[in-house]
Amino acid sequence: MQSTRARTTVYYLILWLVAILFFLPVFWILMASFKTPNDILAVPPKFIFQPTLSNILDMLSRPNTVPYFINSLYLSITSVSLAIVVSFLAAYALSRYKFRATNFLMFLILSTRMVPAAAFVVPIFQMFNAFQWRNQFGVLMLYTMFSIPFSLWILKGFIDGVSTRYDETGFVNGASRLHVMFRVVLPQVRPGLIAAFIFNLIFVWNEFLLNFILGGPGTQMIPYALAVGLVSAGGNIDWAFVASLSTGYVLLPTIMIFLFQKYLLVGMTFGTVRGEV
């Protein structure tokens, strides 16, 4: 009894230490966004300081900041939503109509995400140039496409877990296939939808390379703003700007993860560790 408690204490102590260690840079950025530029780099670091909103106000007053936020929100939410719709339909089909080579097809779809972005950014750039897709629509489509494989895998795992008896009960109760899909099966896989949504939202939200190379004024998102605004006119790193923008930037994913963290694990395991969701 005594030793179990001692072990638990040590266990949690280590967990807390590691967590704090990992959280320190985030904490530093968060603090920095409320410090004056002089306080930010003060040695020794200032833990007690007069908080100021001037960094955040300055950041928001820069001409492109608000459009960047809007682009980020618009592109990530729209593309992931589209991807979820497509993936749900595809996952239902792949789960219920078990035609040959389903598994191979699933592998092929996932394999599009096995290549690092740096490897395919040039061909994509050429393609998008040729299609004249280097605009908001093009980037939206690209993100949608890249959100589909993971969503499909997660949702197929979930739909496989819904017995075909559900479908059959729907049919014998006079339901159409669409009714079965959206009114019977869909509510059963809601955790999967949430997992797929968050998982891909974080991907799109953080995406920089493709956005930077393919995009234009209509598509630039916060990561682009961070990269571009990093160095101030004088050649110094503009810590105040970076810190305040980063604080705003991590807000959405943080809230999302906090609210839906139990679904995130499901997403990372492609719905294979389903438990009681």
Place this chain on the structure above:
Amino acid sequence: MLDIRVENLRKEFGSIVAVDDLTITFPAGSTTCLLGPSGCGKTTLMRMIAGLETPTRGEVYFGDRCVTKLSTRARNIGMVFQYPVVYRGSNVRENIELPLRAEKLSKAEIDRRIEEVVELLEMRHAVNASIEELDNGTRQKVAVARAVARRPQIILFDEPITNVDISSKLQLKRALKELVTRLKQTILYVTHDQTEAMTLADQIALMKDGRIVQYAPPRELYDRPNDVFGGWFLGNPGMNFIANFVDGNQPGAFLNPLFVRPLRLNGTAAGPLTLGVRPEHVRVYPDARPDAVRARVLGRAIVVGGQHLVTLQIADFVLKAKVAADVGRTLMQEAWVHLPLDRITLFGADGHKPDVALHYAVDHQSLHPTP
């Protein structure tokens, strides 16, 4: 109300014949149980009637309408599956309501129907409960309610009680009995549990290897099985069988150690006949009687209902008999056994009941021949 008729219905899965050229009518307004062991094709038959399985050949009719080509949805049926299919994340009412809403019924009508089924299934208290709170038995009731609330022409039950925990089994069975008696609907009920079939059915179709062995009311099926299989499958334990009891062509009187008086066959059949008698129809007495033969008691056990299951040996034959507790207790090493002729069934070598009957060689009638 419609009857269900299948004609030459056949289903093959690869080389396995699940349903073997069945032709049968399940009458309107009554409950028919498809009873048989696992893998006898009863569920496949039901799924073909529901349209969830495409027959290899043959036709399904509801009334005069051929529905073989119709989709499940167009058949206007209700079906309850083995595993309670309920929609999680919604309450009981929403579960029952969902198909009704799809039919675009008025709010008042939906309310009326829900009212009706929850009343019928005695689950008023649970109407607003969330599905997660319910045990499997109640969930299955929800599934039943959902099927019934649509007022389909035909209701199909596919072993609805099998996966319900023991404690709620009896309660659900009682609720279903109440339901089928009050609905007076065309109901088809698949089960492998004979007591379920006996309780619920107006008639039972006993199935084996994709065929219907016997189609009769429960009592008749139990008392007069026309096949060895029916004798063996029904009852707990099933019939006693005495193989090679008599040659089917035996013209004259014969004696058998199981009977005190000589017997005679009325009619002839090919090959040796097997005698079948149910354990509860074997009469056992603790003392000698003129119409009973002496038997040695090999063993006894107490079974459901406090009855005693006695194993008896008469000459080379071993019989099981179910006797009342008070008789069972008094039995020592010896007992006297009488097999009533009207409780005995003879089976031919092919397992079917031939057209012969067993009589005493000298019976009351032949002593006093009618003029």
